[in-house]
Amino acid sequence: MNELSEPVLVMSDDECWGRLATQEVGRIVTRIADRIDIFPVNYVVDDGSLLMRTAQGSKLFELTVNDEVLFEVDGHDDAHAWSVVVRGRAHALDTSAEVEHADSLGLRPWIPTLKRVYVRIVPESMSGRSFERGPEPDRYGVQPY
Template identity: 65%
Template sequence: MDEVDAVVTLDEDQCWDQLRTQVVGRLVTRVGERIDIFPVNYVVDERTVLFRTAEGGKLFGLTVNDQVLFEADGHTDADAWSVVVRGSAERLDTAAEVERADGLGLRPWIPTMKRNYVRVIPSTLTGRAFGRAPEPDRDGVQQY
């Protein structure tokens, strides 16, 4: 693989396919000047990302500013990928929404009560895939 095709842009379907292969991603929130990143276990629900959270800073931050980034990635010895979801986060409020979400099998990884389901609704979805191979020859010492 040469440098020209070392990075490939994923289309929307490929992004969702890749997101479905993982269970842990990172949620980025912003409240004022403070930017935070949280690891979350998640599930893809149709074309949204769903995670659970407890009461606290993450949930509070989403009520102050619902604009978030969500990122997940994966790799093998031969390739790697990364998908970024930009969008808004909303807490599921109705009994019907929560009942449906309960059926998706999303369970907390740590023994804490996470009663709140949050859905990330994409405004944009971008992804890239990378072929993994040795670094190209650098032709000796590089000038800086």
């Protein structure tokens, strides 16, 4: 990074989708009243939405009580880092055609448990930031304007 480059860049929606497609683990945030939970999940991008699998339990219960979710994914290497946050609604797939299509995407649980329910997150908005990594500027020296 040189003195004139911007260390934080806003990504377009297309760039966000491109980054989401490169990863397979993210975090879903759910909320019921004053309780907020965050769960790591593996996922796949599918035609403008995100698909994950889950089993009966707190995550699925919370999604049925309040379908508003946040979903966050990030990545990094030695030179760059990025983060994408999706705000949307989540719902379990309920038709056999939806489930058959989801089965064709190859999304498998990471741990040997049965996760029979597919959940689709339909974005209402998304934001992404990319960062150029580098040394911290001198905190006490003269700063360029």
